[in-house]
Amino acid sequence: MKYIKDTLDFKIEEPSVITLGKFDGLHTGHRYLMDAMQKGKEQGLKCVIFTFDIPPKAIHKDAYSVLSTNEEKAHIFAEAGVDYLVECPFTDEFRQLSPYAFLQMLKEKINVKMIVAGTDFHFGYQRSGTYRELQQYADDLGYEAVIVKKKQYKGEDISSTRIRARIAEGDMEEANYLLGYSYFLTGPVLHGNEIGRTIGIPTANQRPETFKLLPPKGVYAVKVLAEGKQYDGISNVGCKPTIEGINPMGVETFLFDYSGDLYGKDIRVSFLKFIRPEQKFGSLAELKAQMDRDILVCKKYLNAE
Ligand SMILES: Cc1cc2nc3c(=O)[nH]c(=O)nc-3n(C[C@H](O)[C@H](O)[C@H](O)COP(=O)(O)O)c2cc1C
Numbered sequence: 001m002k003y004i005k006d007t008l009d010f011k012i013e014e015p016s017v018i019t020l021g022k023f024d025g026l027h028t029g030h031r032y033l034m035d036a037m038q039k040g041k042e043q044g045l046k047c048v049i050f051t052f053d054i055p056p057k058a059i060h061k062d063a064y065s066v067l068s069t070n071e072e073k074a075h076i077f078a079e080a081g082v083d084y085l086v087e088c089p090f091t092d093e094f095r096q097l098s099p100y101a102f103l104q105m106l107k108e109k110i111n112v113k114m115i116v117a118g119t120d121f122h123f124g125y126q127r128s129g130t131y132r133e134l135q136q137y138a139d140d141l142g143y144e145a146v147i148v149k150k151k152q153y154k155g156e157d158i159s160s161t162r163i164r165a166r167i168a169e170g171d172m173e174e175a176n177y178l179l180g181y182s183y184f185l186t187g188p189v190l191h192g193n194e195i196g197r198t199i200g201i202p203t204a205n206q207r208p209e210t211f212k213l214l215p216p217k218g219v220y221a222v223k224v225l226a227e228g229k230q231y232d233g234i235s236n237v238g239c240k241p242t243i244e245g246i247n248p249m250g251v252e253t254f255l256f257d258y259s260g261d262l263y264g265k266d267i268r269v270s271f272l273k274f275i276r277p278e279q280k281f282g283s284l285a286e287l288k289a290q291m292d293r294d295i296l297v298c299k300k301y302l303n304a305e
């Protein structure tokens with residue numbers, strides 16, 4: 001997959017099928033669109049995702065935490081068979097374009113033959129363009145418009161917002177069902193306090209970006225992709241209040257059946273089930289005793305899966 005980012009100066013000459021949007025999480029609803037894209041691909045078109053760069057939370061007060069960071073998205077899209085991921089800076093120039101001008105601009109940059117969109121798709125100045133305009137301009141601009149209905153679960157649309165709400169509640173089972181895969185965090189392993197090894201439970205520490213949505217503070221049964229292999233494991237999400245000092249929010253994972261050095265390496269931690277909330281213990285010994293019990297609960301859950 002080619003990843004075009006941070007520039008408006010690009011051209012895709014190959015005939016393409018394109019879809020546009022944020023695609024936060026690339027959930028099962030988005031996969032409907034991907035299936036329609038696949039049809040274009042079978043006709044020999046390149047598969048292009050056009051997305052805007054995520055605005056950092058600090059700048060936009062109404063911005064929310066995201067299911068997938070730009071880097072995580074790149075992996076998810078590559079796995080889904082996307083040929084080009086265009087991540088465009090959301091400039092004023094873009095904001096001002098009328099729906100028609102927006103599509104013209106797309107045609108200039110990408111050899112668009114087919115556009116796939118959901119019924120709730122909006123584009124152009126103040127989101128004034130809808131799937132109807134997309135259909136209306138199709139002949140004029142020389143593309144086929146493929147409109148896909150929203151997928152539902154329990155009578156309601158599947159959406160990134162709905163999935164974010166489930167994760168914020170710690171309901172990983174429903175979130176993962178709606179996503180179509182287990183919610184994950186990817187990032188490098190950092191150095192911690194080196195206490196883990198002294199109690200026989202070393203933990204690979206990650207510090208996610210502040211705008212990455214995390215499930216509630218607590219202990220989770222997880223699967224880990226590390227050094228190209230899959231491991232079962234257990235994670236704590238939080239600030240480890242038992243340990244003196246101010247600890248930043250992080251994710252610490254003990255991989256079962258692993259020994260080695262993960263410092264500096266990227267690992268993918270997928271959250272399967274909430275086990276218990278994070279607690280402040282009176283001593284490290286009490287914490288260690290609880291962690292041993294957590295590991296038993298976690299292994300039982302993962303082995304039964
Ligand atoms: C299964 C598990 C459960 C944990 N639960 C808690 C907890 O309830 N409270 C807490 O303060 N820290 C908790 N932690 C974090 C530990 O305090 C941390 O892993 C330990 O201090 C080692 O940290 P280090 O990697 O910086 O050496 C937990 C860690 C794991 C792996």
Ligand SMILES: Nc1ncnc2c1ncn2[C@@H]1O[C@H](COP(=O)(O)OP(=O)(O)O)[C@@H](O)[C@H]1O
Pocket residue numbers: 189190191192193194195196197198201202203204205253254255256257258259260261262263
């Ligand atoms: N089974 C394992 N699970 C997690 N980390 C492990 C494991 N075995 C070895 N390690 C290594 O040990 C480190 C964690 O040890 P720990 O004493 O908790 O140190 P730190 O406080 O720096 O995280 C990890 O970053 C990783 O490199």
